[in-house]
Amino acid sequence: MEPRPFDLLMLALLPGLHPRQREQLVARPTLGEVFARPREHGDLLSPKVQEALAGGAVRRAAQAEVRRCEAARVRLVALGDADYPPLLSRITDPPPMLWVRGTLPDPARPSVAIVGSRQATGASLALARAMGRDLARAGVTVVSGLALGIDGEAHRGALEGRGCTVGVLGTGLGRIYPAAHERLGEQVVAEKGALVSEFPLQEPAHPWNFPRRNRVIAGWSLGTVVVEAAARSGALVTARVALEEGREVMAVPGHPATPTAEGTNGLIRDGAALVRGAADVVLELGLEPLPAAAAAGEPLLEALAGEVPLSLDELQARSGLPVPELLQRLSALELEQRVQRLPGALFVRGN
Numbered sequence: 001m002e003p004r005p006f007d008l009l010m011l012a013l014l015p016g017l018h019p020r021q022r023e024q025l026v027a028r029p030t031l032g033e034v035f036a037r038p039r040e041h042g043d044l045l046s047p048k049v050q051e052a053l054a055g056g057a058v059r060r061a062a063q064a065e066v067r068r069c070e071a072a073r074v075r076l077v078a079l080g081d082a083d084y085p086p087l088l089s090r091i092t093d094p095p096p097m098l099w100v101r102g103t104l105p106d107p108a109r110p111s112v113a114i115v116g117s118r119q120a121t122g123a124s125l126a127l128a129r130a131m132g133r134d135l136a137r138a139g140v141t142v143v144s145g146l147a148l149g150i151d152g153e154a155h156r157g158a159l160e161g162r163g164c165t166v167g168v169l170g171t172g173l174g175r176i177y178p179a180a181h182e183r184l185g186e187q188v189v190a191e192k193g194a195l196v197s198e199f200p201l202q203e204p205a206h207p208w209n210f211p212r213r214n215r216v217i218a219g220w221s222l223g224t225v226v227v228e229a230a231a232r233s234g235a236l237v238t239a240r241v242a243l244e245e246g247r248e249v250m251a252v253p254g255h256p257a258t259p260t261a262e263g264t265n266g267l268i269r270d271g272a273a274l275v276r277g278a279a280d281v282v283l284e285l286g287l288e289p290l291p292a293a294a295a296a297g298e299p300l301l302e303a304l305a306g307e308v309p310l311s312l313d314e315l316q317a318r319s320g321l322p323v324p325e326l327l328q329r330l331s332a333l334e335l336e337q338r339v340q341r342l343p344g345a346l347f348v349r350g351n
Helices: 005-013 019-027 031-036 047-054 057-072 122-137 150-160 179-190 209-220 234-244 259-269 278-285 292-296 298-303 312-319 323-335
Strands: 075-078 097-102 111-115 141-144 165-168 194-197 223-226 248-251 339-342 346-349
Touching: 005 019, 005 031, 005 057, 005 075, 005 097, 019 031, 047 057, 057 075, 097 179, 111 122, 111 150, 111 209, 111 234, 122 141, 122 150, 122 278, 122 323, 141 150, 141 209, 150 165, 150 179, 165 179, 165 209, 179 194, 209 234, 223 234, 223 259, 223 278, 234 248, 234 259, 248 259, 248 278, 298 312, 298 323, 312 323, 323 339
Parallel strands: 111 141, 111 223, 141 165, 165 194, 223 248
Antiparallel strands: 075 097, 097 194, 339 346
């Protein structure tokens, strides 16, 4: 018998429960019976949890959380509900309950995670934004962690692309973290995206919550793109979970001398797919090809239609692209040998 949503909420609120214990509890005949007779399940429940269940404290906490969610216009989506993300439900340890603000994407829409450093270079920030925008325009849901740096730019790009984006938090939805991204979070919700957490509304930013947040990001998505990451980075945790769950891992190469590219270069060395933009991501995942303009940097190639070399200022004026995005697209086209850089920071079409 499938657990009732309220029982799954109680399960999510049990303190100090290891994921393996949670999995074993769900596997017992019914969660309702476990919670009604907690002392018969001492192999999985600590004496403290048994007491909290037997005395009704957990049930009262769950009832109070339901009331808080109703007041905050936050939906509770239980594992097994029709709109629970299908890929997330298949991971080893799916959250029993999701707290949701906004609109969950159509389950049939493919999702891609874009993650990376909070202290990323300007070029990587521009690339993440362009990738988020181009993927969103192609009908792909962009999933990330609403963090500073790469995550935030991926969300902003998806919003610019008029597509869907999902921000997965390591705090409760009543405590947006980082606070600097409260406005971005509101934009995500307003543009028919969603903010999601597996933690109660007022859960603070405990360090141990963020690896669990990262597994949700990876589990939600067909593949994870790491745009820039140091050797020890939360983005690499997301990539590792994606690998463990049989999802694709992709990485953007960086200069060997850049410390925040050490992790991404290491991923590529160890077998991750090298990607330079949204077109490569779409190709790697076997999705529908992007429109030509998004896939090929068409404004730049049109600007370079003649044989006369152009400066960066001239290219910016002709293409209308912001300088950070212009530099990112030039780099991608250089890698494809479709643009050639000449001495004096001049550019021509490649051979």
